[in-house]
Amino acid sequence: MKDSIRRISIAFLIAFAVLSARLLLVGVVRAPYLSAHPRNPRVAAVRRDIVRGGIYLSRGEPVARDSASGGPRLYMGPPGLAHLTGYEDTRYGTAGLEASYNAELLGLGGTGGGIARFVRGLLGGGPGRGNDIILTVDTDVQRVAARAMGGRRGAAVALDPRTGAVLAMVSNPGFSPGRIASEWDGLVKDEDSPLFNRATLGLYPPGSAIKPIVAAIALSSGVVGPEDTFRCEGAIRVGTRAGDTREVSCPNGRAHGEVTLAEAIARSCNVAFAQIGWRIGREKLYNGLRSFHFGDALPFDVPTAAGAITVGGGGLDRAAVAQISIGQGTLVASPLQMACAIGALANGGVMRRPYVVREVRSPDGTVLRRTPGTILEVPVAATVARRVKDMMVEAVASGTAQAAALPGVRVAGKTGTAQNPHGAPHAWFLGFAPAEEPRCVVAVVVENGGSGGRVAAPMAREILRAALRDTLQ
Numbered sequence: 001m002k003d004s005i006r007r008i009s010i011a012f013l014i015a016f017a018v019l020s021a022r023l024l025l026v027g028v029v030r031a032p033y034l035s036a037h038p039r040n041p042r043v044a045a046v047r048r049d050i051v052r053g054g055i056y057l058s059r060g061e062p063v064a065r066d067s068a069s070g071g072p073r074l075y076m077g078p079p080g081l082a083h084l085t086g087y088e089d090t091r092y093g094t095a096g097l098e099a100s101y102n103a104e105l106l107g108l109g110g111t112g113g114g115i116a117r118f119v120r121g122l123l124g125g126g127p128g129r130g131n132d133i134i135l136t137v138d139t140d141v142q143r144v145a146a147r148a149m150g151g152r153r154g155a156a157v158a159l160d161p162r163t164g165a166v167l168a169m170v171s172n173p174g175f176s177p178g179r180i181a182s183e184w185d186g187l188v189k190d191e192d193s194p195l196f197n198r199a200t201l202g203l204y205p206p207g208s209a210i211k212p213i214v215a216a217i218a219l220s221s222g223v224v225g226p227e228d229t230f231r232c233e234g235a236i237r238v239g240t241r242a243g244d245t246r247e248v249s250c251p252n253g254r255a256h257g258e259v260t261l262a263e264a265i266a267r268s269c270n271v272a273f274a275q276i277g278w279r280i281g282r283e284k285l286y287n288g289l290r291s292f293h294f295g296d297a298l299p300f301d302v303p304t305a306a307g308a309i310t311v312g313g314g315g316l317d318r319a320a321v322a323q324i325s326i327g328q329g330t331l332v333a334s335p336l337q338m339a340c341a342i343g344a345l346a347n348g349g350v351m352r353r354p355y356v357v358r359e360v361r362s363p364d365g366t367v368l369r370r371t372p373g374t375i376l377e378v379p380v381a382a383t384v385a386r387r388v389k390d391m392m393v394e395a396v397a398s399g400t401a402q403a404a405a406l407p408g409v410r411v412a413g414k415t416g417t418a419q420n421p422h423g424a425p426h427a428w429f430l431g432f433a434p435a436e437e438p439r440c441v442v443a444v445v446v447e448n449g450g451s452g453g454r455v456a457a458p459m460a461r462e463i464l465r466a467a468l469r470d471t472l473q
Contacts, residue, residue, distance in 0.1 A: 053130035080146030164352030207418025210327035217288030266399030277325025415452035
């Protein structure tokens with residue numbers, strides 16, 4: 001009898017401990033998050049008594065703020081920011097920064113007074129005004145990026161490789177945050193998906209834009225040296241079984257002859273990079289790409305997509321390795337991911353965590369929180385990054401990326417023309433400048449745009465020009 005009572009008592013104690021832990025988690029640890037969650041009905045009640053904080057660009061220009069008359073939230077600023085700033089609507093909720101920084105903008109998060117302010121709001125005292133968030137976006141760069149993209153479907157990202165700060169972000173097609181309520185039905189039915197943020201969530205095969213990354217992996221692994229040469233006869237058979245006719249070819253079957261690694265990048269030689277991928281090998285190629293954060297969702301201020309990379313999976317054959325090495329096959333990534341990866345080469349092998357919210361300020365202007373520049377990965381050594389950077393400079397000086405050149409500035413870049421099963425190839429360009437001390441990295445993708453050298457490179461050139469306007473004057 002005593003043993004039964006003891007067992008029942010122990011069971012009750014365990015159940016009580018589990019319940020207490022759950023209450024502690026929900027009531028204390030997650031309380032600030034849950035109290036400010038957009039789907040919390042109490043937030044809507046408090047929202048009526050709060051002047052929501054504003055969203056401002058790096059030089060103080062307003063992007064979003066509440067109407068003085070109490071009407072719908074106002075959105076302004078340079079074009080192309082809709083996906084980043086997002087929207088707030090009483091019926092359709094929040095998206096973008098309006099969603100991820102909902103607590104700060106309402107003054108309900110830890111930086112704005114936490115639960116105490118939330119309780120005061122419920123009791124009728126009202127917290128008054130939420131906090132402001134200040135972005136890293138440069139007005140001029142954002143405006144030029146939106147103009148350069150024009151009406152083409154795709155995305156453009158510009159960031160500072162030294163810090164990870166986003167200077168511009170455009171996703172096309174866009175929408176008007178201030179007209180979400182009236183245009184919602186048309187937006188969700190639009191086959192071009194204008195509500196979708198292609199810059200952070202769009203996943204594309206990178207095509208030849210991946211080649212500088214593969215080159216860096218090859219040099220780091222020691223399987224390829226700067227003076228090694230590769231024979232290109234226009235195409236190479238990649239199947240390993242009898243009767244398997246799969247091959248990798250260069251555009252129009254053009255034979256490049258004997259090429260070094262630098263020449264393979266400048267001329268965008270697919271045949272050479274298939275051979276380079278084979279030298280690296282499946283596991284080293286997989287691990288090298290993972291070190292550049294491919295296959296993982298980037299930590300960022302709005303949601304990002306992880307992309308896909310299965311080069312290390314079981315059963316991957318020689319043909320699949322060759323396809324990965326030229327940016328095709330199972331490898332897909334977002335424009336933000338590509339910008340961060342190429343930013344690591346620009347920044348001496350150090351990949352910075354991307355961010356777009358520079359700081360959170362209280363209504364009186366006090367800085368409550370400032371985003372530090374943090375290291376995300378160190379995928380390659382500085383010597384390797386420098387060698388690949390020099391190869392990318394040559395690609396702009398005399399190779400496929402010449403349309404990205406700027407007078408008086410050494411630009412490093414790489415084009416990409418990525419095949420896809422849904423139409424014309426996607427046009428890519430990745431690059432940075434000045435090559436000696438890079439201050440801006442650009443990633444541009446144009447869906448079904450065709451040639452990266454003809455379509456994406458000129459767009460990137462204009463974005464770089466805007467970011468380096470002080471240098472070019």
